[in-house]
Amino acid sequence: MKLAKIRFADGTVRVAVVDTDANEARVLDLMQIENCHTLADVLHSPDPAGLANFLIDPNVAPLDLSSVTFAAPINRQEVWAAGVTYKRSQTARMEESESAATHYDRVYTAPRPELFFKGMANRMSGPHEPVRVRADSQWSVPEPEFTLVINPKMKIVGYTIGNDMSARDIEGENPLYLPQAKVYRQCCALGPVIRLANEPLVLEETHITLTIRRDGENVFQDSTSLGQLNRSLEELVDWLGRENEFPNGALLLTGTGVVPPDEFTLEDGDHVTIEMTGIGKLENPVVKDSPSPA
């Protein structure tokens, strides 16, 4: 089952079950249950699929998916990201950062993974909302990442798509600049739906494809499979939860296995599409302001 936040033309947002085979969304009536107001409340319940089925509003006709727009599927969760979890990311990071190359090499094999805070809902873009390249970056890329939806008990309850926008030049100049390379306004996109984790997902058969279009032409396309991930999902969640509490739950991007070649940088007006087996397609336009005069 897939859950989403759908936005109506008047701006109201409702939680819905999305059925891609039937091409329809069924709105949930959250008011039926006490203390259930948001998508996260459904996700954090003991049985999200059972509760969602129970809450389907019989008084609202199913909506055609082509008439629906999606909002980022997040409420008050913190968004974190793991890094250097695929060989491709390790190699790319070592290339971009001469002085810190050994750190990337070591973190790829170390028991403790790289984990960093990416933001909360205010920094997240939903489908078709802009993602941003920093005006002070000359080398930025999207990072297409399989993203875990985690409840306050640190159980994985769902999966979605994340785009960990990254300024490679800022990160490469000095590893201490990582928060500036990774965390800024519109630095991450999420969506379009959350696939509930009660349905099995075969990692090797789950593919992530990144496509970047410029002026209507594909300028980059590449794929990987979750089978290339160098760590287990449970291991990443376990490290995130150590000495930490997430009373509102968390989303965890699991790292990128697709990196455009070193000569590539995103430009204002580019269009990023991330497609993931069993979840769908996350599409976002790219914006970049002109640098401010010195």
Ligand code: DO4
């Ligand atoms: O170490 C830098 C960040 C790595 C990252 O974001 C990734 O591998 O996806």
Ligand code: MG
């Ligand atoms: Mg990343």
